[in-house]
Amino acid sequence: MPQLVFKWEWLPKLAQGLTLTAEITATCIAIGIVLGLILALGRVYGRHIFYWLASAYVQFFRGTPLLVQLLMVYYGLPSWGISLSPFISGILAMGLNTAAYQAEYFRGAIQSIKAGQMLAARSIGLSRSQAIRYVILPQALRLVIPPWSNELIYMLKYSSIVYMVTVMDLMGVARVIAARNFRFFEVFIITALIYLALVLIISWLLRLLERRVKIPGLGAER
Amino acid sequence: MASNVILKVEDIHKRYGREEVLRGVSFSLFKGETKVIIGPSGTGKSTLLRCINRLTPPDRGRVWLDGVEVSHPKTNINKIRAAIGFVFQDFNLFTHLNALDNVRLGLLKIKRLDKKKATEIAMMELERVGLAEKAKAYPAELSGGQQQRVSIARALAMDPKVILFDEPTSALDPELIGEVLEVMTDLARAGMTMVVVSHEMGFARSVADEIIFMEGGVIVEQGSPEQLFTNPRQKRTGEFLRKITELYGEAS
């Protein structure tokens, strides 16, 4: 049995990487929410070109690997004269990617709201966009929390991909420490445990959020 | 006389949480006999049936099938169950198998018959319940009455020593009850040994050799249909029979 090694000095370095991981995940999720909502509305209520564009976007980003998307942004865009830093490339690729997935969750939630809600909203004189804003979305956004939680956890895990374009996130730092000490097993077990802990914390926070905004009757029929 | 006893149930107790559903039930079933168990809902009739072949293990009490103690820990319960047919209230046909395969499964996997022989027997049993032409239909393509008849064929195919019927017509639309009762009546007349939990008083009266009236987890009274319907010994029996006859009608 080979000797296992652990050094305390690894932890502060990993913590630094962790900060970056958190930043990247939070930023790309935020981009994804805004863009995802626009895409979802485009796919549910949009007409012609807008519907078509939104659908093509979702198809493309869900049908191709995130790694390929990242390499497109980081190595591909410069060939078109647009050069972005590794950090920005990472956030952009991940944000564009998660937007497509979030759009599908939003769309599913919007479409699960009964048609009567829109009719009732219009019957009291709300415009279509008012009805969406004041009646449909407040319900849909509550329904979307459970699938959306999965997406957040996915993005946390997938954010590790940015190390491939030299960003020193948790994964990037872990790789450097492991390679320098040739301690891949120990370092990556620790890294795995850190990710697992983050997943636990996020799931717990989101369950808390779900309970906070819960309304009786909504979502019961699902 | 004792040699004719095929099923013996002794002092069955069963409790769900705080509620004691069965509080000591005993009876004997003779070869070729049809016993009908009646009583208000929630009296533990269905639980009693399930305790017999241990689909629900009883807390206390013993059961013998043809001299073998079912409740003995060393008894191979699967072998016993194969010899006790069971017909469920909601049919429970295997959803992914057509009628023929539903009937054939036990013959192939338990009795290990070859496919030809198994098919032959299964088709014979489907014929017996009048559904040979539906052999290839899936449960979802059959009416409730047809599904229940297939499930009776499934039980018959195993050549059981006794068949337990758990309210076989309760989940059926009224117009479909007749076809199932008809099959059951034929079986009883052909000498099959049966225990039937049912609210069908017409069937009980004309087919049962003995009726057991249960209430509150115990047997209140048992006797011939003639005696229970015309001259019950217990006041409760008379009350229940009057009420149920008003509710369901005398004959089916």
Added chain:
Amino acid sequence: MIVFRGLPGLFQASLLNIALLFGLIGLGFVVGIPIALFQVYGNRLLGGVASAWEWFFRGVPELVLLFLFFFGSAQLGLKISAFVAATLALGFRSSAYQSQIFRGAIQAIPKGQMMAAHSIGLSRWQAIRYIILPQALRLAIPPWSNEFSSVIKDTTLAYAIGVNEITRYARFITERHYRLAMAVYLVVALIFLLFTYLGNRLLGTLEHALRVPGFEAKAARAAGEHG
């Protein structure tokens, strides 16, 4: 032009993605079924081990798993190829997701089916084999398709440990012809769109072939898994 000359190479490299896909999804299936069965029917020990397995492989990023299985095992003295390491790491990850799918399907089958199976004398194991699994696997096809589309894309992550799959080959081209980077990656993207499409067609055919009346209603397709 160079993009076109690179095409055969890209397609050839993509065969490794396909091989990895079949390896990992097969491993995930073979491991995922018992994990699901332990969770539903196992005793506390087996159920607990199965749940821990699922929790670990669902919560750890693929890349961390790849590094653990390839570099980590090398450090511990186990010599396995990058391809095998990728199959194990991604396969075990998939087993965790597949077990969740199968568990859901098993639990969706009415209790009466098991009871009816017992009533004709089938043992627990026989009932699982002849009654529960044939039904559960049919119910599982739509969510399983999502996992399938998701892992096709995840095969590219094997790039990280040096498997010569398609993105690595694309990188190899673009390192020498950096002006073509976007075009080459777009071609790679199109190849994946094609794979995803073909995969869905294949699974649709499978679902149709195994169709049994009474199952259509339940076979609602869940929203997509990630990749």
